[in-house]
Amino acid sequence: MALLEVEDLRIAFGSSTVVDGVSFHVDESQVVSLVGESGCGKSVTSLAIMGLLPKLRKSGRGGGAAVSGRAVFDGVDLFGLSADQMRRRRGADLAMVFQDPLSSLNPVVPIGRQITEVLERHRGLRGEAARKEAENLLDRVGIPDPRRRLGEYPHQLSGGMRQRVLIAIAVACAPRLLIADEPTTALDVTIQAQILELLKDLVDAEGTALLMITHDLGVVAGMCNVVNVLYSGRVVESSSASRLFAEPTHPYTVGLLGSIPRLDLPIHEPLKPIRGSIADVIRWGDGCAFAPRCDLVGAECVAGEPMLKGEAHAHRCVKAEEIA
């Protein structure tokens, strides 16, 4: 059985629906990614799973999110839990690594205390025991001289080290699912590779499942088992990573792959960008939302809702045969 099963997730802020029926699942010790450009709903999806979106009030004011659907984690629907039950799971069963390591750490609290805080909360460790464990964690994420680092403040660490600290906090209680929301976006390229390596090692060693939110297909190729490509709030293609890269079937995926610079292409060959930008021109109910930007667009593309077809390698395109 899947560890996390997201079914028909819908998220709306006021009248605009940002996630429109997303389903995917994450198995034990599997690395699954949600890929898409800015605004496709990938970060909101992860925040919804963690229960971190602002709640909708009965009055309808205040800009809360209306979330429907199910997110079944280990047999329990996370959306059905009370705030208190959810709080007990966060950090212990599911944990999250955020995008910007500087603003995600409290600037006036030494990192040691930010780590022991979680250990106290979920593992009941106190005093010297918590300190020792925090030291171990820092050591595990590859921070040299951990004992001294515990007393330092976030501004004294480099960007890569801060992200390592965040990862240490996230894995402190051996969560079964780790959600990483663009964990390498704020870092430079050499550090990105180290952080990905670290995440991969931790996931392999503990058998943790990892849900990776990213817009970087290079990251996906490097570490993910399963890829879900999101466009305008829906999954447009879902398959194992190797098959997705070998034979992409949705024009959007093809476009994403085509816009990556490649070492084996001639030097002056221009990149092929996808035309336009993401916009709510067409609702999914009327046709394919990607149609306005698609090179292969035809009349059948906007004649009704395109369905997700296929089992192992699913796609949402009526012209899939033409691409293959």
Next chain:
Amino acid sequence: MTIAKIERLDRLIEASVTARDAESGSLWRQSLRRMRRSPMAICGAVIVGLFFIVALLGPWIAPYGPTEQTWGGEVFLNQNIFPGPRAENWFGLDHLGRDMFSRMVVGARQTMLVGVVATLIGFAAGAVVGGFAAAAGTFGGRWGERLEAVIMRAVDVALSIPMLLLALSVAALLGPSLTTVMIAVGVAQIPIFARMLRGSMLAQAHSDYVLAAISMGVPKARIVVSHILPNSLGPVIVQATLVLATAIIEAAALSYLGLGNPDPGTPEWGTMLADAQRFLSGAPQLAIYPAVGIIITALGFTLLGEAMRESLDPRLRRQQ
């Protein structure tokens, strides 16, 4: 690599490690180190330090008793004639023939006491009210929000009453005494502190590290106390130093209106200022000494507070 080269590398590494160690240490120790380098902080600290020394040691520094009178045919009340500064009386004599310098020095203690205690009362009560309102509004759900709205509207009402009037009403309720002045002035500062702390906490409540702490299942109370509060205190501390200055002025106003310490034996800068008003046209120096004293003290606290905020602010820390 030759041995000499390796040794040089070792030395370099050692030097960089010691340099880094000098940069570490606790938050307060670091900010202290930064403050020692800031001219603003030094000026403020010197003024405040001198003020506290004078306030504490006043009776021993003063050459005469604060109530000792020298008539000697020098002071003519009706003709506005008072001896100005001279060797025996540095600041001259007042309308009752008392040594102004001694009265200034001895009076500093009352001024300090009123300022500090009133500010502490305002700070403590305001922090409780504002902190509670912010915590309820952020994490208390729907009822918490309502509670916050009620508290903050009450604070708004208190804030809309002129501060002196508020202090005056409290003082009138309690009767004239030194304690009254402290409480009255302190109570009048509560709404300011409450608003400041709440605003500052709300700004922090939406920061990424709070979201990160929530995502790790840290309990709400703990997030408020150990994450939001320490990050919100900076502006409130600066406000406290500014309020100290206002408190001194307000205490003077209350004394002038007859609600201060009724004992004429203990001089106070505010009362002295009020007394001097009668002779302003003929002998303005009587008003200038206490007024300048109040201004310099207020300036000292403001400089120190501003420097403190800058050195405590992690965002400004790297720029030096």
